[in-house]
Amino acid sequence: MKLSNRAKNIAQSEIRAMSILCNEKNGLNMAQGLCDLEVPLPVVEGAKEGIDRGKNTYTSAYGNYKLRAAIAKKQNDFYDQGIDVDNVLVSLGATGAFYATAMSLLNEGDEVILFEPYYGYHVATLKSIGCKIKYIRTNPPAYEIDFQNLKDQISEDTKAILICNPSNPSGKVYTKEELQTLSEVINQNDLFLFSDEMYEHFIYDELEFVSALSIESLKERTVVISGFSKIYSITGWRLGYAITQKGIIDAASAFNDLVYVCPPAPLQNGILKGLNELPKSYYENVAKEHQKKRDKFIKALNDAGLKAEYVKGAYYVLADISKLEGEDDKQKVVTLLEKTGIAAVPARAFYQESEGIHLARFCFSKKEEELDEAIERLKRL
Structure with a gap:
């Protein structure tokens, strides 16, 4: 059976591909945009109430x-x-x-x-x-x-x-x-x-x-x-x-x-x-918490020679991975995974033509212990 032309336009994302490779190597996944906050209690309670009250x-x-x-x-x-x-x-x-x-x-x-x-x-x-x-x-x-x-x-x-x-x-x-x-x-x-x-x-x-x-x-x-x-x-x-x-x-x-x-x-x-x-302070505290994570992780990237700017929003950072071994961005993030156990997303996920762009995206929305572990692993570089 032949697939549709539409199907040919869709492929597995680099984000998901790196997450799979990370799991295979039992690595630390900083590729996928998973937010590791605790789910707010009212949100959990509301969903349970919905099920208990038959909102199905x-x-x-x-x-x-x-x-x-x-x-x-x-x-x-x-x-x-x-x-x-x-x-x-x-x-x-x-x-x-x-x-x-x-x-x-x-x-x-x-x-x-x-x-x-x-x-x-x-x-x-x-x-x-x-x-x-x-x-x-x-x-x-x-x-x-x-x-x-x-x-x-x-x-x-x-x-x-x-x-x-x-x-x-x-x-x-x-x-x-x-x-x-x-x-x-x-x-x-x-x-x-x-x-x-x-x-x-x-x-x-x-x-x-x-x-x-x-x-x-x-x-x-x-x-x-x-x-x-x-x-x-x-x-x-x-x-x-x-x-x-x-x-x-x-x-x-x-x-x-x-x-x-x-x-x-x-x-x-x-x-x-x-x-x-949830009060407005909930949203404000999320921003404050993530700014601390941003500061700590981006400092570690720069200390490891992976130059990165202090981003103004979201919870990702694009870092320069030029120093890593490999001919292109994909090979370089695989090198990073092999040397440190940290998975990141290669630049090709974000550019139509990524040749010569040696960047990788890291997600720093991690629990403190995981973020600290990532910082320690970066020291291997």
Whole structure:
């Protein structure tokens, strides 16, 4: 039997591939974006209550109404955006929310601009629905956008721009000024914006996170994608959401229904209880805790000769692995795994053309004992 052309566009991610290799070698996995926080008690209790109360049947394809209302309330409490329940869709993770909204807005052959380094699942999702992708490279350490180059790259086929803010993998945090400039480009060219804001609460050095929906001129042209996998440490629950105009949410709910039917009913109850009961200080403390982990781990990388900048957001860092043995980034991360037992992700996971880019992504959201162990292992270099 011949596979479809669509199937040929999808391959196992480098992140998952390195996680498998790490398991085979019984290594320390700093490749996959697993958040090692304790799951907040209200979230756990809410899910248990959901099961105990028999919340085991289908929910709406939009997601639980009370949960959607709670997401809207949280968005307004943090960013004062005037969001209501009709602007929210709950799906199977941020990946599901992105898929459902992208299917609603993009046709086969439409072009979407992504900035390198990018998040691989964004690429895979867009390819799976037949979109063309235009890659525009940003340069370390700040990974700033060359806006003139961006304007020059827009074509008749361009329909959207996608950003990850804070960025996985670079840790870049977009400033208000950058988002305003991006808004000018989007409005002048009749485009819309996908803004993946999964790491909105992982912000360091007292920076203020600015959501794309907080830019007035972007409100009518933006789909915000986010979720709970990281902030509540429930990557396996698969619960995320999209926030955008009601018409897009209505269309996306139909794709949500077709592909996923509905998000897991009792787990939605856990998120609802978490949103209702966890104070703002919970989110602030998560950021403070991760800044300490960032400082400790990035210092260790630099001490080991793997040069790395102190990222502003998310919980990943791209480090220079040029000093390691190997002809390319993949061979070098295998060398790292063999010498230290630490698994990282090679740059090819984040660049269309990775030749000559000797970088690796490390996830520093680890329990203290694991982070300390990683720091000790780096000394072997």
